[in-house]
Amino acid sequence: MPKLSQWYIKFSFGYLLLGFTFGALLLAHKGQPIHPAFWNWLPAHIEFLLFGWVAQLTLGMAFWILPRYWKEPRRGNTTGAYVALILLNVGIWLTAMGPVLRLSPWALILGRALEVGAALAFAHAAFPRVVGREG
């Protein structure tokens, strides 16, 4: 497993823990009310699990298992995949923390824009590797 995939996957594990922790608190709060402010964490719970856990894990796995080139660099130009890792994670935090910290709606818009940038950067790096056996 390449180093970059390890970063993606370890980050995704972190978000799995965060997302499940928020989710567990919300679910427990539904059963035995703790504090109404807990509901502000719902968007973070969704963001962490959908994008932080599932999407990030998928990108890390894709970088690892998509076909490689015969010659070095075996995974082609990887800059886009590195850029995507940064954009995605900054985007996730901006998007998730908006409702919790009562940030301006622009935080959400910027967060989503960074996530779009992450998707495009990763696609730019990965597209040439989406090939058949004949290349």
Add this chain to the structure above:
Amino acid sequence: MPPLTRWHIKSAFIYLAVAMALGMVLALGAVMQLPTWIAYLSPVFFHLIMVGWVTQMIFGVIFWMFPIVTRARPRGNEKLGWAVYILLNVGLLLRVLSEPLNAINPQDVWGWGLVLSALFQWLAAVFFVYNSWPRVKERYRGD
């Protein structure tokens, strides 16, 4: 494919089918009168998909395909792996049962069912990460 992975993947398929069926029932609510408790199953529908199907499938495939820890202990602590499977599924099923019952009778014991469900699923995630973390690495090349 190790037995634990087979259990995860087969369970994931069952959850997917059940979630789709529940989605259909929830949609029927727009055209016919359904029992009140059905409406409270909307969060259950999403969690059957995201926890029962997606997360469970990922857990099973990671246990199967990630680089081994060592030849002697290829997949880490297998007993902990089984604990993850049991906690995740018992936790999720407890939610399926408790969520509508708690919504109908908020002061009843079912509220504690939700608390227990939350704890079980959270422990499943913690144990999964603990067991899988050492396997996020380069290919195993011997001790």
